[in-house]
Amino acid sequence: MSDPDPKRQLDALEAKIAAAKAARESDKAHQEEHYSQANLAWRMVTEMVAGLGIGFGIGYGLDVLLGTTPWLMVLFTLLGIVAGIRVMMRSANEIQEKQLAQGKAGEDEKRDRDGD
Numbered sequence: 001m002s003d004p005d006p007k008r009q010l011d012a013l014e015a016k017i018a019a020a021k022a023a024r025e026s027d028k029a030h031q032e033e034h035y036s037q038a039n040l041a042w043r044m045v046t047e048m049v050a051g052l053g054i055g056f057g058i059g060y061g062l063d064v065l066l067g068t069t070p071w072l073m074v075l076f077t078l079l080g081i082v083a084g085i086r087v088m089m090r091s092a093n094e095i096q097e098k099q100l101a102q103g104k105a106g107e108d109e110k111r112d113r114d115g116d
Contacts, residue, residue: 040095047091048084055080 059076063069 040091044088044091047087048081051080051082051084051087052077053080055083 055076055078056073058080059073062072062076066072
């Protein structure tokens with residue numbers, strides 16, 4: 001019927017609670033990782049579009065002031081694209097370094113845990 005030892009019942013209940021908490025934490029980490037990746041992607045897109053828009057704006061403004069339509073607009077739009085790509089690549093390298101550091105820390109933690 002039921003286990004007469006309350007200590008054993010309590011230990012079994014604590015094990016079930018710990019397992020449920022572990023399952024919940026792993027699901028949450030996956031969701032956070034998913035949203036984090038989406039945020040990083042939007043950050044990169046925003047950086048690219050900002051570079052393009054700023055270059056276009058500066059070029060168009062100078063063309064209006066100097067009467068050189070469309071040469072400066074084309075030139076500064078291309079420079080804006082190049083600047084946007086450079087900023088986007090710098091962000092990608094920053095993210096990659098962060099992930100490599102986290103991966104190495106996770107491997108070290110796993111190695112310590114397995115060694116004990």
